Amino acid sequence: MSEPREYLRFSLAQRIEHWVQMLSFTLLALTGLPQKFVGHAWAETLIMVLGGIETVRVIHHTAAVVMALACLYHLVVVGYKIFVLRVRWTILPRLSDLRDAIDVVRYNLGLTKARVQFARYSFIEKAEYWAFVWGALLMGVTGFMMWNPIHTTRFLPGELIPAAKAAHGAEAILAVLAIVVWHFYHVHLKTFNKSMFTGKLTREQMEHEHALELERLLAGESEPHPDPHLIKKRERVYIPIAALLSAGMLVTLFLFVTYEQTAITTLPRRATVQVFVPLTPTPILRGTLPTPTLTPPTLKPLPASHAGRTVCNVCHETGAGGVPKNPPDHAGRTDATCTACHKLP
Amino acid sequence: MHLRQSYPHLFLAVITLVLLSASFAYAQGPTAGPPSTTIENHVCLACHSNPTLTLTFLTGEVLSAYIDPAQYNASVHGKVGQRCTTCHADITAYPHPTVQARDSRDYSLQMYTVCKQCHAHVYAQALDSIHSKHLAAGNRNAAVCTDCHTAHYVFNPHQPRARISQTCRMCHSIIYDQYAQSVHGAALLDESNPDVPTCVDCHGVHQIVDARTAAFRLKSPQMCASCHTDAARMRRYNLSTNVLNTYVADFHGTTVALFEKQSPDAPTNVAVCYDCHGIHDIRSTKDPQTGIIKKENLLKVCQQCHPDATLDFPSSWMSHYDASPTRYSIVYYVNLFYTILIPLVIGSMLGFVVLDAARHIKERREKSTPPSESEAQDE
Numbered sequence: 126m127s128e129p130r131e132y133l134r135f136s137l138a139q140r141i142e143h144w145v146q147m148l149s150f151t152l153l154a155l156t157g158l159p160q161k162f163v164g165h166a167w168a169e170t171l172i173m174v175l176g177g178i179e180t181v182r183v184i185h186h187t188a189a190v191v192m193a194l195a196c197l198y199h200l201v202v203v204g205y206k207i208f209v210l211r212v213r214w215t216i217l218p219r220l221s222d223l224r225d226a227i228d229v230v231r232y233n234l235g236l237t238k239a240r241v242q243f244a245r246y247s248f249i250e251k252a253e254y255w256a257f258v259w260g261a262l263l264m265g266v267t268g269f270m271m272w273n274p275i276h277t278t279r280f281l282p283g284e285l286i287p288a289a290k291a292a293h294g295a296e297a298i299l300a301v302l303a304i305v306v307w308h309f310y311h312v313h314l315k316t317f318n319k320s321m322f323t324g325k326l327t328r329e330q331m332e333h334e335h336a337l338e339l340e341r342l343l344a345g346e347s348e349p350h351p352d353p354h355l356i357k358k359r360e361r362v363y364i365p366i367a368a369l370l371s372a373g374m375l376v377t378l379f380l381f382v383t384y385e386q387t388a389i390t391t392l393p394r395r396a397t398v399q400v401f402v403p404l405t406p407t408p409i410l411r412g413t414l415p416t417p418t419l420t421p422p423t424l425k426p427l428p429a430s431h432a433g434r435t436v437c438n439v440c441h442e443t444g445a446g447g448v449p450k451n452p453p454d455h456a457g458r459t460d461a462t463c464t465a466c467h468k469l470p
Numbered sequence: 471m472h473l474r475q476s477y478p479h480l481f482l483a484v485i486t487l488v489l490l491s492a493s494f495a496y497a498q499g500p501t502a503g504p505p506s507t508t509i510e511n512h513v514c515l516a517c518h519s520n521p522t523l524t525l526t527f528l529t530g531e532v533l534s535a536y537i538d539p540a541q542y543n544a545s546v547h548g549k550v551g552q553r554c555t556t557c558h559a560d561i562t563a564y565p566h567p568t569v570q571a572r573d574s575r576d577y578s579l580q581m582y583t584v585c586k587q588c589h590a591h592v593y594a595q596a597l598d599s600i601h602s603k604h605l606a607a608g609n610r611n612a613a614v615c616t617d618c619h620t621a622h623y624v625f626n627p628h629q630p631r632a633r634i635s636q637t638c639r640m641c642h643s644i645i646y647d648q649y650a651q652s653v654h655g656a657a658l659l660d661e662s663n664p665d666v667p668t669c670v671d672c673h674g675v676h677q678i679v680d681a682r683t684a685a686f687r688l689k690s691p692q693m694c695a696s697c698h699t700d701a702a703r704m705r706r707y708n709l710s711t712n713v714l715n716t717y718v719a720d721f722h723g724t725t726v727a728l729f730e731k732q733s734p735d736a737p738t739n740v741a742v743c744y745d746c747h748g749i750h751d752i753r754s755t756k757d758p759q760t761g762i763i764k765k766e767n768l769l770k771v772c773q774q775c776h777p778d779a780t781l782d783f784p785s786s787w788m789s790h791y792d793a794s795p796t797r798y799s800i801v802y803y804v805n806l807f808y809t810i811l812i813p814l815v816i817g818s819m820l821g822f823v824v825l826d827a828a829r830h831i832k833e834r835r836e837k838s839t840p841p842s843e844s845e846a847q848d849e
Binding site: 160163164169172173177178226229230232233234235274275278279281282283284285286287288291292295296298299302303306307310314315385386387388389390398399400401402403404455457458459461462465466 | 512513516517520523564565611639640641642643644645648718720724725727728729731732733739740749750775776777778779780782783784785786787788793798800801804805807808811812815816819820822823825826827828829830
């Protein structure tokens with residue numbers, strides 16, 4: 126049997142799963158980080174470009190649901206592999222992983238010449254996988270709390286809501302930085318690992334990164350294939366249980382999304398006070414001087430004989446013939462104005 | 471460019487003129503001289519100092535035509551010797567031309583535009599106000615210049631300061647009563663406190679905006695913050711200046727701040743300062759009866775928008791505090807945990823990656839040159 130040049134690492138289903146996770150993760154980071162960093166110009170520009178804060182929240186929530194569904198699917202598949210196919214659980218962390226990590230550092234420092242050989246999953250990949258498991262759990266729980274604060278505070282102290290927000294944001298930074306530093310370095314920078322596109326690794330890559338796995342494959346060891354009857358028997362147990370559990374998880378997820386109408390959906394509340402209520406009688410705003418008492422000057426009525434007369438000043442300006450002379454402050458007043466004050470009886 | 475080089479002094483003069491006229495336009499005082507008139511005030515007062523003098527309108531409404539000479543002479547216009555006929559320019563002799571107004575309101579609405587001839591700048595500002603909009607829409611009750619400043623006895627409108635709010639009270643008496651009970655109003659009216667806002671500090675002076683718009687709502691936190699982040703002023707009352715930061719850091723404030731910047735006219739029902747603290751009836755949060763420092767009182771406030779909220783829901787809002795070991799300690803320790811964890815994890819990863827990359831680059835280089843003996847053994 127000739128040795129193949131390439132080895133299948135990820136099935137198509139696994140690759141699709143990775144792409145879905147990658148897309149939802151990117152969307153979550155893209156819509157989540159600017160929310161955490163509101164106040165910074167880059168964050169606010171990003172929010173504006175994405176269509177405003179409300180749209181950003183909708184995208185974030187949608188991407189979260191997609192990721193949750195992908196995680197749910199992953200659980201069902203892993204369950205099938207473990208309980209029905211009974212494959213080796215190669216991603217389980219072991220003590221040897223810690224040893225491997227130390228040995229890699231020692232090798233890189235030149236303290237040892239022995240290059241560490243990895244099985245199907247190296248400690249590098251295991252760390253990433255379990256970090257994701259932890260992150261998804263934490264983000265899911267804290268996300269639920271923020272999404273449904275009213276119901277959360279029925280059972281838990283209210284302070285946990287801002288605590289959840291703090292953890293959600295900090296964990297997001299940790300996750301994004303880990304992806305950038307750890308994941309990008311190992312599969313994009315150091316070597317460009319195409320297995321998530323093609324599903325395959327070259328023989329050379331296998332030698333370098335999964336020497337033990339290659340050894341196993343070359344030795345003709347493959348996953349145990351229990352006989353179809355046994356699988357059928359196990360499926361009869363697993364499928365109903367898995368269906369029940371996933372139905373339960375789907376219902377939970379549905380509740381997660383629709384459980385709570387957090388706030389009223391009406392438009393802004395307004396003051397319902399009557400605006401125009403004039404004071405009656407309207408006070409006349411004056412200065413600080415006391416308002417004089419409104420008593421009219423006591424003027425003697427004109428003699429009845431003056432009825433019909435239209436000229437006044439002819440006599441009164443000079444006091445001719447002994448008639449009352451105009452007081453000094455009346456200077457310049459014309460005949461037409463006199464009767465405003467001086468009235469007939 | 472050519473002009474500037476040939477006539478530098480002319481250019482300077484033009485700039486100076488432009489700047490000067492601009493600064494005049496923005497000054498509060500009158501911007502143009504009154505039209506010249508020759509009739510002395512004592513001529514008018516000869517009759518109009520008679521308290522019984524009245525004017526009867528077509529509707530039968532009687533308006534006093536009396537002018538208190540002492541009051542007028544003490545007013546801002548009297549002090550500078552403004553003549554009656556500056557405003558009553560149509561009156562040049564006796565008998566006066568017939569007043570065409572149906573009633574006294576009609577007369578005010580006809581007359582107030584004369585303010586424009588000296589106070590064009592504020593007059594123009596007032597044209598943008600909610601009062602002018604209502605007036606234009608046919609509401610005769612909407613305030614014009616003389617409703618606030620009076621026609622004849624114009625005094626400094628903010629001397630004493632409480633006079634401002636009392637002016638607004640003439641039409642907005644219910645709101646005034648609410649304000650008078652509030653922390654701000656009580657301090658203004660009882661102690662003449664110069665730190666508290668009067669009506670115009672929030673609503674504007676001549677450009678009084680409609681306070682019911684989405685834009686006003688979105689801007690309102692900044693409005694409150696203009697005083698509540700002023701350290702000197704807040705220190706006098708032992709109030710925190712961290713109120714805006716903590717608001718913006720939380721869900722409500724984040725949303726409102728973004729809305730204000732990105733869609734200032736979009737309606738939002740997310741809480742702003744006055745939804746929790748009150749609009750005109752702002753009480754102290756420490757008020758023994760109504761103070762929202764009490765969880766039960768705050769819950770009622772929360773329930774206005776979150777009707778299903780229960781007693782522990784209010785503590786999900788950190789009450790304008792920053793998390794500390796004594797207040798919101800869970801939040802504080804979560805933050806502390808990540809402050810340690812993130813650099814630790816990412817730092818270790820970086821350390822590992824840098825070492826690995828260095829080795830990787832070194833090996834590549836060695837591969838391109840003839841392999842040494844040790845390298846050959848390794849493979």
